[in-house]
Amino acid sequence: TPIPELGVETPQPEELRVELNPISGERPLTAITYRIFQERDLIRTFSIEPHKLLSYLFALEDSYQQVPYHNKLHGADVCQSMHVLLNSSGIKDVFNEFEILAAIFAAVVHDVHHSGLTNPFLIKTKNDLAILYNNESVLENHHVAVAFKLLQADERNIFSNLSAEQMETLRKRVVDMVLATDMAKHKTLLADFQNLLEAKKMSGNDYLTLESYDDRILVLKNLIHCADLSNMTKPLDTYSKWIDRLMVEFWKQGDAERDLGLDISPMCVRSPTTKDKHQIGFINSFVHPLWETWGSLVYPDANTILETLAQNREWHEASLAALTSSTTD
Ligand SMILES: COc1ccc(-c2ccn(CCC(=O)N3CCOCC3)n2)cc1OC1CCCC1
Ligand SMILES: [Mg+2]
Ligand SMILES: [Zn+2]
Numbered sequence: 001t002p003i004p005e006l007g008v009e010t011p012q013p014e015e016l017r018v019e020l021n022p023i024s025g026e027r028p029l030t031a032i033t034y035r036i037f038q039e040r041d042l043i044r045t046f047s048i049e050p051h052k053l054l055s056y057l058f059a060l061e062d063s064y065q066q067v068p069y070h071n072k073l074h075g076a077d078v079c080q081s082m083h084v085l086l087n088s089s090g091i092k093d094v095f096n097e098f099e100i101l102a103a104i105f106a107a108v109v110h111d112v113h114h115s116g117l118t119n120p121f122l123i124k125t126k127n128d129l130a131i132l133y134n135n136e137s138v139l140e141n142h143h144v145a146v147a148f149k150l151l152q153a154d155e156r157n158i159f160s161n162l163s164a165e166q167m168e169t170l171r172k173r174v175v176d177m178v179l180a181t182d183m184a185k186h187k188t189l190l191a192d193f194q195n196l197l198e199a200k201k202m203s204g205n206d207y208l209t210l211e212s213y214d215d216r217i218l219v220l221k222n223l224i225h226c227a228d229l230s231n232m233t234k235p236l237d238t239y240s241k242w243i244d245r246l247m248v249e250f251w252k253q254g255d256a257e258r259d260l261g262l263d264i265s266p267m268c269v270r271s272p273t274t275k276d277k278h279q280i281g282f283i284n285s286f287v288h289p290l291w292e293t294w295g296s297l298v299y300p301d302a303n304t305i306l307e308t309l310a311q312n313r314e315w316h317e318a319s320l321a322a323l324t325s326s327t328t329d
Helices: 015-020 029-037 050-063 073-087 096-108 119-124 128-132 138-151 164-179 184-202 213-228 236-259 272-297 303-328
Strands: none
Touching: 015 073, 029 050, 029 073, 029 096, 050 096, 050 138, 073 096, 073 213, 096 138, 096 164, 096 213, 119 128, 119 138, 119 236, 119 272, 128 138, 138 164, 164 213, 164 236, 184 213, 184 272, 213 272, 236 272
16 A cells, blocks of 8 residues: 555645645654655555654654754754765665664654753752663663653554564664763774774674674664764854854853852853864864774765865864964954
8 A cells, every 4th residue: 555645644635744844844853754764665664654653753853852952953963864874885785674763763862852951960960860860871861761751652652563572672772872872982882883893804804794783783873973973074054053053052051050050061161262172172082083983884985074074173273273363463
């Protein structure tokens, strides 16, 4: 049975079309995710009932908070970036449709109900979430718990036609991937990833023969982490809009820290050079090493990404030089 164009039979196609229309900007997360599910034929492969997918995505989108950066646009952005990265010719044929379903789902849910505050802030203010999750990946545990809580309503359970065993593995993959987006996990995640690629290179067989669950999920964890850190690899006009959103979110946290008499986190200090200096430092310390490693796996697919990353870093260095020279004059 052909799936209707908008995914569901509806007596009011025009109203639904407006609602789903990404141009109207009302529901970018739903529009992008629904489109990706269609394009990857996930709706048919997993017998997902279209009206349940729409209900789930509407509820998910509405559960993203209206904060400057970690809002539904970021969820949509990471989902779209994940979709593109999964198409890298280097890994296109590596992952099966279950892993792809888990990866796309993990990407779109990965920051749901984000409060616009960082884990250290929630921990030092003894927020209920920090108590609940014992200071361990507090936000990330919350995001993935909310994502699965939304699935409990029958009209939103998009996985109702998966077997119990399939659901169990999907759940494990999604939890593993969302928890891996905690920056505190970055160093271990990247080191394990580099060791895996090194071992594969030593053994001579091509990278793409990933047998164990642990090897496969390790690559998927780095993949969602790359998607989450993909702002710096985007064209400058897009990238600079993300920076502005994140800085507003950080500055609001800085204001809260000051009001509470707490030390202001370094990234939350309002100052003209903070933006460039932190971006350069962050790209050098975290983003470039991660994308370079990813680039070695999918070589040469990441070359454009690495070039854009280098150009964006140079742009920050130039604006920092201009700033400091003008202030020293
Ligand atoms: C557009 O700029 C950024 C975009 C994304 C990130 C970023 C870092 C880690 N993640 C993954 C989620 C996480 O762990 N976070 C969320 C951001 O705050 C830190 C804890 N995302 C960092 C960015 O810039 C750096 C932070 C201020 C200047 C340099
Ligand atoms: Mg996050
Ligand atoms: Zn994120």
